[in-house]
Amino acid sequence: MSGFLLHLMRHGPPETPGRLMGRTDGEPTAEGIAACVEQVSELAFDAIIASDLRRAALAAQAIAAARNLPVRTDPRWRELDFGAWDGLPTSQVEPSAIGRFWEDPDRFPPPGGERWSSLVARVSSALEEMPACQTLVVTHGGAIRAALASLLGFDQRQLWAFDLPCGAVLSLRIRQGTPPSAQIMGLWQ
Template identity: 35%
Template sequence: MTSRLIVWRHGNTDWNAGSRVQGQTDVPLNELGRRQAVEAAELLAALRPDAIVASDLSRAADTAAALAARTGHTVTYDERLRERFFGAWQGLTTAEVAARRPDEFARWKAGNDVVGGDVETLDDLGKRVADGLQDAARLAPGGVVVAATHGAAARQGIAHLLGWPVSQVRTLRALQNCHWVELTLSDDGAWQLSAYNVGVFAERPVPPAV
């Protein structure tokens, strides 16, 4: 029986809306984000998840809670699913980062590791999140697991599971708020990408996955 892992980005926050770097700052969902979580949960509940796991940051935890309310499952929290730690960037708008830390910002825009600012490396991020996702999937072997996490964390963690190089990761556009990725586990134990950026909502500008 095929295992399915749904990696779900949290709903909108005021910092998303203002292009402000969240990182591991615990920013709550705004009204739009709470509505997005409820509407997306209606679709995800139809997949009959066997387990729900979430980052312990409230924007992901509260997104997962909307699905738990529909399914009756208890949410398991895992800090490994937290967003990338952005160090000195956290709390700044992306425009402020570009103005105050231009070299670091240029490397980030190019998809490379940021040198300086105490920003978590892409490799450390990918390994951390992938480990959390692997353990989440083990909660329901052969079943469906939903993991609520964050934009940059989702993209890098998924890429690490798939064994993709950095250059290939950049072919994945940022996940929209409350959209998700579906992965399936093949018979030989390898993860495969089945669907990307799936969700309820019409196309709109994508807030930075930070």
């Protein structure tokens, strides 16, 4: 089968878990960074791309240092912007409002936040410019789900139905084309 492997890794746990940390640039835990390095120790890749938010970028930098590879940051791999909810624990968001968001994030985006379709569009743009080599992308749960929507056609309900914990890695075989397509190779937690 032609193509290349793309490994999508969710960053390790942030110092302030349990919050809607979209564009909030929270610090990762040292343990989370070390766990990310360990999680990919057996994977082969020639390039590393990361969201420019610290919780992803610092993990990518630690992985890159262990492999003697450069890191390219790309803001298109950022998490969904939760607008007025960004940085808040879900308990501080009005329950019916967040319920509507989880039910239909395009129709009911967070106040001042980003629509789901916007996240999918920017991640799709990043995927279209992906180097055709084995690549690790250190990013966020929402961006990984957006990549799956773009590459495999999963709808939002399907994407919310599976757990994607901090430090998880999803490996895909990418077939080049317009648009690119993929086959799931594995999920490691």
